[in-house]
Amino acid sequence: MMTPMQDLAFAALSGIVIAAGCLIAFSRNLVYSAFALLGAFVGVAGYFVLLGADFVAVIQLLVYIGGIMVLYLFAVLMTSGIGDVTLTNRSIATKASAPLCIVLIILLGKLIYTTEWYVAAEPTEIAPTTAAIGNALLTEYLLPFELASVLLLGTLVGTVALARRGVKVIKKS
């Protein structure tokens, strides 16, 4: 079960995640929001480690931080104009949505703490999952795996088609 060390890690990670999440949700500076994603992703990766999903944790770091987050940063920096440090990230309907969100989280909290969750066994120590995931992906989950790769290929082609400027016909003299 969870040791005091893991409790400590959970507390630290929660602090990071909540701070980063608040920065994303409430900061008026879009760049801060984008950089705060780093904290959220690292925190969730830490949760994955605590929950024994080490492979998912590393993939989370690799894909989210190495790929998605840098993509976001690129997009933020490219669409806001380089040199404008104080760009704002305006919010709408905060007064209407804040109470709703508070209600939502209270509901979720009540749900989480009142439901009798099915806990199969005392969670065991962290076991390496990499080999098992690899086996499962190439046997049981082969179809979703292939579909995911096709999806990624489609994404690749679609993104290139979307993002390139209009094709200019270059006349060769």
Add this chain to the structure above:
Amino acid sequence: MSVSNYFENIKDAATSVFEGFTITMSHLFRKPVTIQYPDKTPMPVTDMIPERSRSWLRVEMDICTACLNCEKACPIDCIKIDTEKEEGVGRYMTHFDIDMAKCMYCGLCTEPCPTGSIHFIPEFERATYSLDQMIERFVPEGGKVIPYKPPKKDKPEAEAPAAPEAPESPAETPQN
């Protein structure tokens, strides 16, 4: 880009990187050409400077005629000569200051000098902590220097004291 071109590019990259590595590696074993200037030079630095280089100015006071030609020639007025006259002693200099901080080493002052008294010396390491120290005072403070009177023209020239020559050029310059 054809297929053969593609593989040719890869081959070119590999061979040129290899060749580049051999060249840089061979230079690693060669003797450095650096002259470690102030302290580890093959000969004194003043000897390495060519004969007619323009560095600091010096005035040989014993042959200075106080003609003020150099003061007039100086385009930026960095030479300041004061002369006074006194009965019995004659004309003498009370100041002969060269502000080396202003000097631009044009050498115009050395040309009109009748005796070659003002000339360049092959010395350039005179860093100081204040601009005041850059002023060369050839007449000591409060001192009087009686100018040299050149002999009459009809006298043979050989008797004139030879102007100090520039230091001898180094016989061999280091080759490394």
Add this chain to the structure above:
Amino acid sequence: MEQLAITIHENYLWGAPLWAVNLIVMFGASAVVLMLFVAPFAGITSFVERRIAARIQDRIGPNRVGPQGILQFLADGIKSLMKEDLIPTDADKPLFILAPYLVFLGMFTTFVAIPFSSKLIVSDLNVGLLFIFATSAITAVGLVMAGWGSGSKWSMLGGMRAAAQIISYEIPTGLAALCVILLAGSLSLQTIIAGQGAYPWQWYLFNNPFNPLAFFILLASLVAEGNRAPFDLPEAESELVSGYNTEYSGMRFLFIFFAEWANLYIIGALVTVLFLGGWQIPVGVSEWAGGVASWFPQVLQFLTFFLKVLVFVFLIIQLRWTLPRVRMDQLMEICWKYLVPVAFVCVMGVALWMIIWPEGLPWMTYLLTAVAGLIVAYYCYRVIWQLRNTKATLEFNPFV
């Protein structure tokens, strides 16, 4: 690590709870690694790089502070510590302050998974290789943050270039590493090393004809990921002043550079672990050393590993003075048109090789080793040829 914590807990600190001891040991270990290994290594590498660079350019290099200038890095460090900590007025202050630490964090976390010998490793993660690639991504974020936070156009462009470059070159890196992962069947660095032997023909480098290619791809793309020349576009002095670190000074500047030099070690260590047998020493030597003292084999292993790493550190430094900087389009062309396709071919080739010859081909490994030996011999011959036949016609005396 955990063993150490448990030992300390049982023998020395009665009463203190295990988790506290664990925490202390964790921080202690990182402090020790940082103080005793990374910092001196980065410092001495900076000095060695300057000396080698100087000698390659027929100069002498820093040789005044201490014997042969070896203390130059200490002098530089002290100088940087005492410098004024400048923050530009246009800078985004929190990001500007945070960025060097992120860069440093991304580099330093990598040391967790790198093995120094068979027992000297902070934590043998079973996803070690992916962990190293993942944490180096944090460095990319740090560089973008440094570029943005500085509020300077040069920094901005440098940071964007760095991020684009690191993202692009992660693909050939991963693919080249995949060749070894296929052979080893594991992501744990210790398992990968255990799959190899001490002698060259037992290394993964010479396991099959595709691995040498993968080796060069990995080396090139790691150099590119570390923003080293000839791929140092993010800090191209001639174009971008100094790229993302233009506005930094004092200690923060030192942190960024610290990460860069320690990164040299990481590149060398990764290549060594994946292809060159890591810390493996011959069994006979290991047994003899074990007879002398129980810690002696570990020292030998560490020295073996370290020497192999140093060879690569030297090669990368030499590469910097060998090749000119590539252009941005050339950089992307090298990555996407050359490294990635060839790396794909390598992965497929290794997979096929493993299907056809599951036990490996012994004569092929010997042959590849012999070819590599011949190439090294030819290299030495060419170096000697260059020394004898290309005289530097430098009558070099500035005073004449």
Add this chain to the structure above:
Amino acid sequence: MIQMQHFLMMSAVIFVLGIYTVVTRKNVLGILLGTELVLNAAALNIVIFGFYGNQTIESSIYALFVIVLAAAEAAVALAVGLTLYQNFKTIDTTETRELKG
């Protein structure tokens, strides 16, 4: 001692923060940031139930697919955002409404 509920609560917090971001932002990129948070919360939930539930690696695989989908979504959405920026010179959702008669 942390329980399953603590993890679930954190996941809920991330989820709600993400929802709030999506609802209140006017900037396309801001909305996408919120989406990432929501997706992360979902993946976290799956892994939590896998760890405390039946202890199989299926949860990890689902989480991996969530990550893959997030990557695909981010790439396409950012391409759309960039195209939007090229056409309108702004990525404010309240200003880019040419289709709205």
